[in-house]
Amino acid sequence: MSDGSLPIFGRRRSETFGGGANNPVMQQVAAPPPPQPVADYARIPLDTAPTVRAEIAELRNLCLARMDATAVASLPAERLLIEVERLISDLATEKRVQLNAREQRALATELVDDMLGLGPLEPLLLDDTINDIMVNGPEKTFVERGGKLLQVPVRFRDWTHLTNICQRIAASVGRRVDESSPMCDARLKDGSRVNIVLPPLAIDGPSISIRKFSKKPIDFEKLIQFGALTPPMARVLEIAARCRLNIIVSGGTGSGKTTMMNALSRFIDVAERIVTIEDAAELQLQQPHVVRLETRPASLEGKGEVTARDLVRNALRMRPDRVIIGETRGSEAFDMLQAMNTGHDGSMSTIHANNTRDALSRIENMVQMSSMGLTSRAIKQQICAAVNLIVQVERQRDGGRRVIQVTEIAGMEGETQLLNDIFKMEVTGESNTGRLTVRYEVSRIRSSFQERLQYFGLDRAWANALEQA
Structure with missing residues (x-):
């Protein structure tokens, strides 16, 4: 083409646009209206009457048939939307289909979403x-x-x-x-x-x-604004992350586990090497030295599967300072405990459980899935030696996501793991707007990781945070 324009549509241009003089591809359009992003156009449901739906379906098919896929892929969404809307107008005239401007725009937007995005989503x-x-x-x-x-x-x-x-x-x-x-x-x-x-x-x-995840990372300041936790709790969790405590974030589906772990990860030192392991990469770590690993399912022939356990084992050979597992759900729990017990302090993971004691039972059951032949007592000892803190989050009946427990693993007494609820939430009522009102019981006894707090020089800050709670 001598004028350098793109062959967007596969048919002859005169057929598609009604003649060369009116062809926007064959000429420079004088002072076109400023294009709006596709996102700014309202998605308008088209009429659902059977006759109208059949006519729109016919226009949609004709429009798709006349598009050149290669040229479409090279166009920005704004320009493509304009061209598709013009084509729909010409086709509607040609087929004598009555469409107003809103309906033409809705159909054009639907087509562009289908071609460049995820359609109605x-x-x-x-x-x-x-x-x-x-x-x-x-x-x-x-x-x-x-x-x-x-x-x-x-x-x-x-x-x-x-x-x-x-x-x-x-x-x-x-x-x-x-x-x-x-x-x-x-x-x-x-x-x-x-x-x-x-x-x-x-x-x-x-x-x-x-x-979906927020385009802007959510930190503790925003979580406090949302009512997910209190300033003293945020300070305690910040100190826990800075002191390289091993932390498990526990909760149900949609309770905010990943959001909480992202917020905790913001306190990891930028000089540390972090390896993350996930089924589908979703963590939003802000540090510069992050290696992101993702599992892979088996091929059609049943080969090539890479499990979370494979990745955890490999991560330990990558000289990580911290290992972060997006979600522990199977036999990789044993390898996670090994990582936490072999110099990779400050590691984190999430787990599905209803409360902090259930979280320990879930970890124990998953370690038994690894078929290592360990006794129940040996597994419990491993868990107590590896995990320092469990943060329990919950989505409550008013729609709010809150931290309901922050529990320290304080050791073992016989066959029983000793837990200390540093913070435990209690629902006290409900506001006029339907929001729950809550308070937190606070434990100020000496923690089992007091020496680590002193090593990092944060023991007084920890005590002050609990005093303010």
Whole structure:
């Protein structure tokens, strides 16, 4: 092409745009309106009447048929949106379909989202007030906003449309999801965690669960503003991270475990070498010296699987100062304890449990899964020697996520592990707005890691924080 323009659409330009004189690709458009980002366009649900849906489906198919995939991929989203909207207008005129400007824009935005993004999920991903997105088949989509679950009017065209979105997500991180491998953990470009389940396992259609993460890292100051913890608790946890205590963050699904671990990690010294191990990379560490490792599922032939346990073992050969495991859920618990007991102080992990004592039982059960032949007492001794602190977080009935326990592992007495609840939350009532009011019981007895506090010169700061609680 002599004018250097791009062949965005595959048909003859006169056919596509109604003639060379009106072809925006064949000429320089004088003073075009300033393009808006795709994110700024409202996603407007198109009319659901059967006749209108059939006409829109026909326009959608015609538009897709006339697009050149290579040229589309090279265009910025803003320019592509303008061109697609013009094409839809011409096709609507050609096919005598009545569409107003809002409907043309809605269809153009839908097409651009499908080509460059994740289709109907794009507006939800762009909404910073949404924490979780849950798709239960093509017709039902729920979000979590402010700790509450809400159904939103987001629909996919059919199972095939939703399946294509699932496969695009998996392919973006080098994974696959189909009938032979119907489950997949992945992540989006912004770090959001995704779980996908396809039929026949998901009976009502493909299922997507997306855990979004704040674009701005959340620190203790913000957690205090949210009411997740008090300033004295934040100071105690800061000291624990700076003193290189081994910390387990425990809680249920969606309780804020990863957010808490990200906040704790901000107090790690920038000079330390950190190795992180996750199923789907989601930690947002701010330090410059971080090695991020991610597990890998088996191939279609059942080969090539790399488990969290494999990565923990390998991490110990990488000269880490700290090992951070995104979530301990199996036999890698034994290797985690070995890391904590062999000079990698300050290591952290998360675990699913209802309270701090249950967390210890869960770790013990997972160590037994490793088939090392250790007795229950030997495992408990290993846990007591390795873990210093358990931080229990919970999503409560008012939607708030709070730290409900900060527990020290104080040693063993016979067969029983001794626990000291440094902080323990008690619900005292409910405000007029429906928010729970809480208070914390505080234990000020001498800690089992007092010598470590003194070694780092933070024993007085620890005592002062507890006095202020």
